[in-house]
Amino acid sequence: MAKRPNRTREIAAELRASILAGDYPPGVPLPSRAELTERFHVSPMTARNAVEILRAEGLVELKRGSGVYARAQRPMLRSARNRLSRAERAAGRGAFTTDAHTGGWTPRCEVTVRTEPATDTLADQLDIDPGEELLVRDRTMSAGFEVVQLATSYLPSALATPEMHEEDSGPGGIYARLEEAGHELDRFEETVRIGQADVEEAETFGVAAGTAVFRLTRRAFTTERVVEVNNITMLGDRFTLAYDLPAQ
Amino acid sequence: MAKRPNRTREIAAELRASILAGDYPPGVPLPSRAELTERFHVSPMTARNAVEILRAEGLVELKRGSGVYARAQRPMLRSARNRLSRAERAAGRGAFTTDAHTGGWTPRCEVTVRTEPATDTLADQLDIDPGEELLVRDRTMSAGFEVVQLATSYLPSALATPEMHEEDSGPGGIYARLEEAGHELDRFEETVRIGQADVEEAETFGVAAGTAVFRLTRRAFTTERVVEVNNITMLGDRFTLAYDLPAQ
DNA sequence: GAGTGGTCTAGACCACAAC
DNA sequence: TTGTGGTCTAGACCACTCC
Numbered sequence A, B: 001m002a003k004r005p006n007r008t009r010e011i012a013a014e015l016r017a018s019i020l021a022g023d024y025p026p027g028v029p030l031p032s033r034a035e036l037t038e039r040f041h042v043s044p045m046t047a048r049n050a051v052e053i054l055r056a057e058g059l060v061e062l063k064r065g066s067g068v069y070a071r072a073q074r075p076m077l078r079s080a081r082n083r084l085s086r087a088e089r090a091a092g093r094g095a096f097t098t099d100a101h102t103g104g105w106t107p108r109c110e111v112t113v114r115t116e117p118a119t120d121t122l123a124d125q126l127d128i129d130p131g132e133e134l135l136v137r138d139r140t141m142s143a144g145f146e147v148v149q150l151a152t153s154y155l156p157s158a159l160a161t162p163e164m165h166e167e168d169s170g171p172g173g174i175y176a177r178l179e180e181a182g183h184e185l186d187r188f189e190e191t192v193r194i195g196q197a198d199v200e201e202a203e204t205f206g207v208a209a210g211t212a213v214f215r216l217t218r219r220a221f222t223t224e225r226v227v228e229v230n231n232i233t234m235l236g237d238r239f240t241l242a243y244d245l246p247a248q
Numbered sequence C: 001g002a003g004t005g006g007t008c009t010a011g012a013c014c015a016c017a018a019c
Numbered sequence D: 001t002t003g004t005g006g007t008c009t010a011g012a013c014c015a016c017t018c019c
Helices: A007-020 A033-040 A044-056 A086-090 A095-102 A120-126 A173-180 A199-205 B007-020 B033-040 B044-056 B086-090 B095-103 B120-126 B173-180 B199-205
Strands: A060-063 A067-070 A077-079 A107-117 A133-143 A146-156 A185-196 A212-222 A226-235 A239-246 B060-063 B067-070 B077-079 B107-117 B133-143 B146-156 B185-196 B212-222 B226-235 B239-246
Touching: A007 A033, A007 A044, A033 A044, A044 A060, A086 A173, A095 A107, A095 A133, A120 A146, A120 A226, A146 A199, A173 A185, A173 A226, A185 B212, A212 A239, A212 B185, A239 B239, B007 B033, B007 B044, B033 B044, B044 B060, B086 B173, B095 B107, B095 B133, B120 B146, B120 B212, B120 B226, B146 B199, B173 B185, B173 B226, B212 B239
Parallel strands: A077 A239, B077 B239
Antiparallel strands: A060 A067, A107 A133, A133 A146, A146 A226, A185 A212, A185 B239, A212 A226, A239 B185, B060 B067, B107 B133, B133 B146, B146 B226, B185 B212, B212 B226
């Protein structure tokens, strides 16, 4: 099982060191397959596989017909522990906006809104009956020029106000609207898994299929009931999630 | 950038479907490289790459000289939201033991203890002076027969009691010992990132290098100070992390 | 010893980007 | 048109496991 040193990994290691040393600023391609083949005296397949290792690590981006480029630096966004606080909502910021601001990014968000009947899974998560109508808000969130997060929010239509059907649900987002409507939020529950970007997500994020992503499911509760389920996909190497836990 | 269908992916997809259909129970190898070459009329390299895709997805395990095997089912452990509660400590269970019990696993834990001076990073995290002596507890945790989690805990030696230097620090672990010594825990702070298993970790976990892992850093606080830093590496596809967040 | 996966060779054709 | 990465071929030798 143990991986022994081999040519492929040696080449990858050398390229990796060069990249981290800053030898390949944006716009400067890494050596081409032909160059690597000659320089390291290996076959094209070996050269390619070495580059493939770096791609899997998220260090480089391969552009057909153009070349291999080091990916932009990765100053991580930080999903701060106060991201869901009422204070932030009161300040008119949604959770993602809060994150982006904290990280010094320019947040951008595209929303599409629709309604659809609850699947069994969603009905279970929302503690409602399958088929009940849901308000669905699909969001594509960017920081700077990069898409870094996708989120789909499900809310029982019975709880929705007219603003929530708008693409811009107003300052503080739908959580703020919910509270205005008398549904005072009590707590959130988040579960975090590691997933792999599927082909569609990969295209949206501009990374290779299979790249590691966070798959986060957040449920929002009032003291009475579940009011929202939010399925979030976050580019793995762009986020550090932070949580505070009381010792009780 | 978009990946088009190709032979390699087609073969991977077919094998993936077979695996998920349960065609390869433990002990039954997938078709060998030679078999795939013949059955799909492709070159050995293509056959190999197809299997490599499944390996990267964590679906199969490759054993040199033996064959390719579907990995054990993945009933996820669940890092429960009450994992750090005082109630659990009072019941004599540490956090990992709590997780494993919740998931119906038999937990096992190997510990080595040592002391070492604080690095700059650790000193910063613990809010102490660099070089101050730390008690270091290295833990390798298994569920069933599989290693699923590695953790290294750092505690200022000044806070350590004799029991903490033992491999078995007693019921409830060092958090319970800390509280007995008068350091009442107030809160924990956890940060979560996605990482890739390095060669050493990969060998310990029995997976390929580069497999996605959770990298979690937990800091334990009293009302006065930071008392512990714990760096945890968890096999990505074995855990779902769960957190509760008050709306405040 | 037979068969497996681990790695590599030395080519090839293609779609695409840049010029 | 030239060069790039994307994919594939049809072999090869090795270390290893299993019998």
